[in-house]
Amino acid sequence: MKKKYLIWILLPFIFQSCLMDDKDLFPESAADRMNTVLKHHQEILMGATNGWILEYFPEKKQSYGGYTLFVKFEPHDMVTVASELYKADQTETSMYQLIGDSGPVLTFNTHNTLLHYFSDPHNPDGIGPGDSGMGGDYEFLMLESTPEKVTMKGKKTGNRIVMTPIASDANWTDLMKDYQLAAAKIKGKKYKLSMGELEGTALASYRTFNITYPGDNAVIEMITASYRVLSSNEIEFYEPLKIGGKEITKMKFSVDADGVITFTDVQSGLSLVELLPVLNQELVKGSWYFAYSKLGTYGKQCWDLAKTGLDAIGEQLYSAALTNGISFAFGCVPNGASTNYKGILGFSYQLIDIDQIKLSYTGTSDNNGGYYYKNSPNFPQLINPLVGQFKLIANDKKNPTTIQLQDIAKPENVYVLSRSAVYWPYNK
Known part of the structure; x- marks a missing residue:
């Protein structure tokens, strides 16, 4: 029992000693x-x-x-x-x-x-x-x-x-x-990835690559790599890009005469080469608008006839476009009204090589399309310039905003379509 009392007597001195040690360790306040x-x-x-x-x-x-x-x-x-x-x-x-x-x-x-x-x-x-x-x-x-x-x-x-x-x-x-x-040089959206025998693709979103490639046992691997553009025509990754057993922290980039951008890393052998959009595939995606001023002589003759038919029923053409891969979509507005009656006339297409397309009218339509086709004199003239095989020419290989269609069999049939919406096309 005396030993227990001795311990209790000594405890205050032990605690005091510890407190003094803490004070020595932290002489300054927090x-x-x-x-x-x-x-x-x-x-x-x-x-x-x-x-x-x-x-x-x-x-x-x-x-x-x-x-x-x-x-x-x-x-x-x-x-x-x-x-x-x-x-x-x-x-x-x-x-x-x-x-x-x-x-x-x-x-x-x-x-x-x-x-x-x-x-x-x-x-x-x-x-x-x-x-x-x-x-x-x-x-x-x-x-x-x-x-x-x-x-x-x-x-x-x-x-x-x-x-x-x-x-x-x-x-x-x-x-x-x-x-x-x-930074202005980097405008690509899709790239081919190569590193030795390894091949894949990289899709760009802002300053991030979403990389897809076949991994072990043909399992598809997906990597996200964010980067910053350096003033020395390089990019630097936020975290090292790890692929094929390699780590890449930076890549140099260059732009060729066609504006195609290539990223390279010499040590790993990794390259990312920009893939340009396939022009005829671009045409069948989205909507491409007509304007009267962008028609060739044959197209204007056809559209002039179609206008007489619209005038006869007291309506005006509000818009006309190739859309929905591909249909002729249009809108008509009765004179003095604000209602836009939309219609569709059906087409089929055949992609030839990368810069040609063959368009054929299928004879199909929605209700409004069928109405105007039958009841507006000469309305079918609007689609006559669309039928044929066409050579495509873009204003920009990387990011086309207009595409010219040149009829191979009928040189006078040429027209330019715009990615930007065009309204009241007879006035444009």
């Missing part, structure tokens, strides 16, 4: 330690006399890829921002603050159009959901800062955000132009 850390980060941020290149990835899964901003931290808690998504010489100054939260946090606490573009609930360009926009951050947890590199983490997304100093002799406008010129 607030003082946080202030020291914040002061260190402040000195680093201010130390880049020409500002920082900020590598910004919005959205938790980096679905929109990465973007380049310039930021310069100035006295009185002011920050100046430039963004590759705005004019090269455009800047905006707002306020920032370093605060102690769940750690040292850099917050851009007054609205800055260029920076909050990525985090505003309603994105100015309508990107992302209407209530969250691109889902980016404006508050960043400071992880590490040195004069050579600052590493942060988005407080909301958890995305890694890196800043590196801009060279003291660099001109912001000229440097931003380099980034913008490089």
